[in-house]
Amino acid sequence: MDPEVEVEHVLTIACPERTGIVHAVTGLLLKEGRDIVELKQFGDHRAGQFFMRVGVAGPEAEGLTERMRSDFGALAADYQMDWTLTPKGTKKRVLIMVSKFDHCLNDLLHRARLGELPIEVLAVVSNHTDHQGLAEWHNVPFFHVPVTADTKPAAEARLLELIGKFDVELVVLARYMQVLSDELSRQLTGKTINIHHSFLPSFKGAKPYHQAWDRGVKTVGATAHYVNAELDEGPIISQQVQDVDHTYSPEDLVAAGRDTECKALSNAVKWHCEGRVFLYNNRTVVLR
Template identity: 50%
Template sequence: MHRRFVLTVTCPDRIGIVAVTAGFLATHRCSITEAHQHHEGDGFFMRLAFRAEDAAITAAALEAAFAPVAREFAMTARVHDAARRPRVLILVSRFGHCLFDLLHRWRNGQLAVDVVGVLSNHDDMRSFVEWNGLPFHHLPVTAETKATQEAAILRLVEDGQADLVVLARYMQILSPALCAALAGRCINIHHSFLPSFKGAKPYHQAHRRGVKIIGATAHYVTTDLDEGPIIEQDVRRVNHARSADDLVTLGQEVECAVLARAVQWHVDHRVLLNGQQTIVFD
């Protein structure tokens, strides 16, 4: 039996990174099964999937052994156990299409994660979530209760040991404090092809402008509204005969697909942050 791992590396670009990393893996009786690398400015980004001959070796042991190499090359390096299922908390409001899609993929094994629960500021999705055998957390929010509600969200993240928070059309703006606490591990789906049509009702904004394509954007959440590093986008062509409601319906299909791909790539460790950009090894 082979154990499978993923190594992700971000560091300044210099000669010898690939060679020393491949040599390290060979020395530890590991075979590379998939390799991606990218140069961007002065930076270097790499994702290596590999299998280890030693069935007893762990990700922590490999990462510790790799630490001297990481220090020498000023790397941010992580070794991930491919068998470990990331833990995900989903936040939703009253629009359920992205939630329905994610839980369908989770139930049929397409999305290899453990969903630790679903949280909403409305009670609409309770029956569906509980039918799927998942905990449902109803946390209403107002301007006066926002700080208390967000503290409860963070406790759920911590208690559930969630690796990722997914805003599946959670129609609330997170505070700077919560954005900071979830930095790099909170994905939002925005129902527009950013940077166009930010904020509320983007499909209606697009309809008023007579656009010929609509789209959706999955991005990491930051304190800048709808401006976090973009992970995935897609579009659908429309014409003058489409109503604003038609655009909403078509857009929801795009949103589901875009969010699912972004979540899948994140949990597969295929997304590396580069400031306000992402490097995606899809």
């Protein structure tokens, strides 16, 4: 390979906090002949945890990624690190779920098509058939998986089958209006992002914009969060807000909220897939 060609990698680290972590990591990268092009870190003294994301660059070489992973392994073990090392731009394998509202689905597919998101959308799953044409226009397979109270276990089994078939790394609930079972939520912990059409923790559950209107809010927003077994209680990744006033009807609030939903969700997906989001306990650290 041409030694003048440079390649970039992204290193992410989460570990117990202790002295010397940054020195040890940067020292090893220097030994590997890597230049640091980005470095973000955060030490949570209360929790005793340390988080770090490093962008590194250097000459291409045969087997470079695997060699770097092997060399970093001993250091990672010494510091009890949960870590990843991936070539920059590696696309995550994504499955999107949607119900009747299509704005978030359309936004994600469009951004993926333009290369704004480091994702490969492998499938769209819906409990309705409304958006089959949109998915197929983007050359993405569409799967109709209807859900009723009686068929919910079978529907979730079908979803897991599709996740396995496409080797999915991230599930995105783009206004999917079915509540996942506790068991499925546990299986997908840390691998499923939901957009809630409200500014959590306020106005959870059904019709949050109508709840907001009843309270006379002056700001509406949207919250993208990881899914867990508690409805709308998962760790928050991204939020967007928009100012409103007393002249807005509930329908106006719904319309105003669409843009915030799209932006909050696309940010969450982007940051997750770029290795910027660290999940611990019921919180996230986002290094960006």
